[in-house]
Amino acid sequence: MTAGAIANRIRALRFHHGEMSQAELGQRVGVTRQTIAAIEAGKYSPSLEAAFRIADVFKVPLGEVFEWHSKEKAPL
Amino acid sequence: MPYREKTARLSLIAMALAFGPYFVIVASGRFRSGGLPDLRQLGLYAVAATVQVLMLCAGHFFLRRWSPEDAQTPPDERDLAIMRRSVSFAYYVLIAGMIVVGCVMPFVTSGWAIINAAFLMIVAAEVVHYGVVVLSYRRQA
Numbered sequence: 001m002t003a004g005a006i007a008n009r010i011r012a013l014r015f016h017h018g019e020m021s022q023a024e025l026g027q028r029v030g031v032t033r034q035t036i037a038a039i040e041a042g043k044y045s046p047s048l049e050a051a052f053r054i055a056d057v058f059k060v061p062l063g064e065v066f067e068w069h070s071k072e073k074a075p076l
Numbered sequence: 077m078p079y080r081e082k083t084a085r086l087s088l089i090a091m092a093l094a095f096g097p098y099f100v101i102v103a104s105g106r107f108r109s110g111g112l113p114d115l116r117q118l119g120l121y122a123v124a125a126t127v128q129v130l131m132l133c134a135g136h137f138f139l140r141r142w143s144p145e146d147a148q149t150p151p152d153e154r155d156l157a158i159m160r161r162s163v164s165f166a167y168y169v170l171i172a173g174m175i176v177v178g179c180v181m182p183f184v185t186s187g188w189a190i191i192n193a194a195f196l197m198i199v200a201a202e203v204v205h206y207g208v209v210v211l212s213y214r215r216q217a
Contacts (some may be wrong), residue, residue, distance in 0.1 A: 031152040034078045034213070038154060043216035047153050 004070035010040045013058045013065065029053045079139070079146035080155055081213035084206040086135040091206075094128035095199050102192050117188050121195070158212040166205035173197025 014020040022040070023033040029050060038044035039054075046054070055062045098120060140147040151159065177194045 031154065032078065032149065034216075035152050035154040038216040041216055044154055044157075050153060 002070045002072065004068055005042065006045050006066055007042065007069050008039065008066050010036070010054065010065060013060070017058060025054070025057060028057045078155075078213050079143060079149070080151065080158075081210055082139055083136065084209035084213075086139065087132065087206045088203065088210065090128050090131035090135065091199060091202060093131065094124045095195070098124035099192075099196060099199075114188055158209055161212060162205045162208035165208045166201040169204045170197060170201035173200060 010025070014022070014025060021033075022036040026033045026036040029036070030053065031046075031050060035044065035046075039046050039050075051062060051066055055065045058065065101120065102117075174194070174197060177190060177197055181190050181193055
């Protein structure tokens with residue numbers, strides 16, 4: 001299994017959508033403000049449904065909100 | 077602070093204040109008795125349980141008054157994930173405790189020693205349960 005982490009652009013997308021608050025995004029996605037904060041900080045990986053809902057709020061494809069950063073091991 | 081973290085902290089405090097003194101008194105041997113039922117021992121447990129229930133009722137009442145919107149918000153997927161994680165940790169503590177209390181202790185002791193050990197294991201499992209909830213919210217995980 002390849003090691004890696006999920007990065008996200010939620011903070012930037014919120015900024016580009018009129019500095020939308022975490023609380024408002026959470027309300028539109030159906031999660032709490034704290035959960036949005038945890039997702040934004042990369043501490044919590046949302047379910048696929050929540051990820052699609054977040055992308056839907058910003059009207060962008062899922063790949064523009066989340067991306068997978070793999071940590072490939074350097075070949076010996 | 078998330079509402080569910082507040083209630084978990086409340087549960088930890090109530091448990092510590094109600095059952096901390098209970099186990100200290102029991103361990104001191106002041107209520108040592110041979111037979112069952114021991115009404116003094118039972119009374120002590122009743123006091124501890126009543127204190128815990130009263131503290132939880134009062135605490136939940138104030139938390140609901142303080143942040144009524146948060147109290148009414150249903151748990152989201154992260155809350156449920158934290159709940160599942162904490163329950164699974166507590167399960168292992170409880171099952172290990174019950175094996176000791178139910179399968180080992182009857183060979184070496186009896187009566188209130190077994191009952192108090194069972195209470196201790198239940199309290200330990202609850203402490204782990206609420207402790208994992210608090211830690212998970214603190215770590216934002």
